[in-house]
Amino acid sequence: xxxxxxxxxxxxxxxxxxxxxxxxxxxxxxxxxxxxxxxxxxxxxxxxxxxxxxxxxxxxxxxxxxxxxxxxxxxxxxxxxxxxxxxxxxxxxxxxxxxxxxxxxxxxxxxxxxxxxxxxxxxxxxxxxxxxxxxxxxxxxxxxxxxxxxxxxxxxxxxxxxxxxxxxxxxxxxxxxxxxxxxxxxxxxxxxxxxxxxxxxxxxxxxxxxxxxxxxxxx
Amino acid sequence: xxxxxxxxxxxxxxxxxxxxxxxxxxxxxxxxxxxxxxxxxxxxxxxxxxxxxxxxxxxxxxxxxxxxxxxxxxxxxxxxxxxxxxxxxxxxxxxxxxxxxxxxxxxxxxxxxxxxxxxxxxxxxxxxxxxxxxxxxxxxxxxxxxxxxxxxxxxxxxxxxxxxxxxxxxxxxxxxxxxxxxxxxxxxxxxxxxxxxxxxxxxxxxxxxxxxxxxxxxx
Numbered sequence: 056x057x058x059x060x061x062x063x064x065x066x067x068x069x070x071x072x073x074x075x076x077x078x079x080x081x082x083x084x085x086x087x088x089x090x091x092x093x094x095x096x097x098x099x100x101x102x103x104x105x106x107x108x109x110x111x112x113x114x115x116x117x118x119x120x121x122x123x124x125x126x127x128x129x130x131x132x133x134x135x136x137x138x139x140x141x142x143x144x145x146x147x148x149x150x151x152x153x154x155x156x157x158x159x160x161x162x163x164x165x166x167x168x169x170x171x172x173x174x175x176x177x178x179x180x181x182x183x184x185x186x187x188x189x190x191x192x193x194x195x196x197x198x199x200x201x202x203x204x205x206x207x208x209x210x211x212x213x214x215x216x217x218x219x220x221x222x223x224x225x226x227x228x229x230x231x232x233x234x235x236x237x238x239x240x241x242x243x244x245x246x247x248x249x250x251x252x253x254x255x256x257x258x259x260x261x262x263x264x265x266x267x268x269x270x271x272x273x274x
Numbered sequence: 275x276x277x278x279x280x281x282x283x284x285x286x287x288x289x290x291x292x293x294x295x296x297x298x299x300x301x302x303x304x305x306x307x308x309x310x311x312x313x314x315x316x317x318x319x320x321x322x323x324x325x326x327x328x329x330x331x332x333x334x335x336x337x338x339x340x341x342x343x344x345x346x347x348x349x350x351x352x353x354x355x356x357x358x359x360x361x362x363x364x365x366x367x368x369x370x371x372x373x374x375x376x377x378x379x380x381x382x383x384x385x386x387x388x389x390x391x392x393x394x395x396x397x398x399x400x401x402x403x404x405x406x407x408x409x410x411x412x413x414x415x416x417x418x419x420x421x422x423x424x425x426x427x428x429x430x431x432x433x434x435x436x437x438x439x440x441x442x443x444x445x446x447x448x449x450x451x452x453x454x455x456x457x458x459x460x461x462x463x464x465x466x467x468x469x470x471x472x473x474x475x476x477x478x479x480x481x482x483x484x485x486x487x488x489x490x491x492x493x
Contacts, residue, residue: 113410115418142403145410169396176395177388183402184361190409191332191364197416198453199334234417 067174079164094146098138107155121234124189136162208272220262286393298383313365317357326374340453343408355381427491439481
């Protein structure tokens with residue numbers, strides 16, 4: 056089964072545990088924009104991305120967003136199965152940023168396997184620790200970095216993900232990633248344009264001075 | 275051994291694993307203000323608080339601080355043993371906020387037990403998930419709440435921890451908890467005093483209108 060090549064601890068499971076997963080597993084294809092998980096009440100299951108791109112974010116009561124992290128090929132999303140751990144007490148929303156093929160492992164199946172298998176439990180620990188590290192990175196950005204630096208870092212990250220310096224993205228979308236208002240992003244982008252680091256067009260931002268952006272982003 | 279009453283999964287370990295912990299365990303008593311762990315290079319071990327209070331915070335390059343969470347009686351600190359998981363890639367500092375008695379489980383002992391025991395690995399998962407939840411709560415505070423609300427929430431939290439509405443705390447200390455500058459805290463406290471919610475004195479803040487502070491803090 057193809058899934059076994061994507062699931063890193065497959066070989067560490069017993070045949071019985073492998074059967075349990077195989078029986079519960081569902082393959083899904085979702086379109087860009089699809090909402091895969093929304094909030095804590097929703098216990099969707101573990102998502103394993105085959106190809107595509109997912110985005111995990113939090114939402115304020117007023118509808119503002121901030122991106123926590125992205126998931127790419129072979130990444131696992133744990134918080135879509137938050138119900139497997141009673142200590143997970145926060146809500147994330149997960150949407151597809153690109154057309155995505157993925158597998159869903161039902162929450163109760165995964166919980167059962169985690170209870171039996173130290174390998175599965177330790178693997179889960181590593182996934183959680185790596186998401187935690189991403190959130191801590193974001194926390195440091197939010198706490199210590201000014202918005203111009205955060206916009207610069209975001210543009211560089213997007214360029215790396217998309218493999219191009221000509222980004223098709225709106226100011227609104229950037230604001231939703233960074234948890235700020237569109238007007239703030241527009242002001243920052245205009246500042247970057249005056250400094251000749253980017254060139255703005257309708258629905259697009261082109262990076263024109265990568266070195267300058269890197270210096271500004273502080274890394 | 276007294277430790278076994280404080281360590282929730284003791285009974286789920288094998289005699290061999292219990293021996294391993296007992297042999298490695300160290301009891302420590304630290305004074306208020308002691309630094310127990312600082313940054314990632316330092317792999318102190320797991321800390322189990324018997325009595326007292328610890329504070330985990332991050333530090334900017336410029337020396338600004340923000341409190342991530344506190345640890346009280348029977349709490350376990352995982353990030354002082356960050357080296358047990360390669361995916362933990364952030365640095366926290368841990369200091370004693372009160373005189374504290376604690377046990378230290380060496381990192382290599384704990385890692386070994388986690389690898390063998392699904393119970394230990396799942397317990398570690400729960401600890402990490404609950405710290406993650408605290409950090410996510412903080413992230414939401416930082417992203418969506420204005421500083422006046424955050425100061426109000428902080429004062430109420432302190433009053434709950436200390437069991438008194440007369441808090442002995444400086445503006446500088448509050449700023450270090452919230453990751454802001456002293457001047458900002460002073461301005462907020464003066465505003466709260468004008469609204470008759472607190473009364474300020476040298477090195478002290480007294481809560482005079484709990485209902486008002488609760489309404490302001492939004493919870």
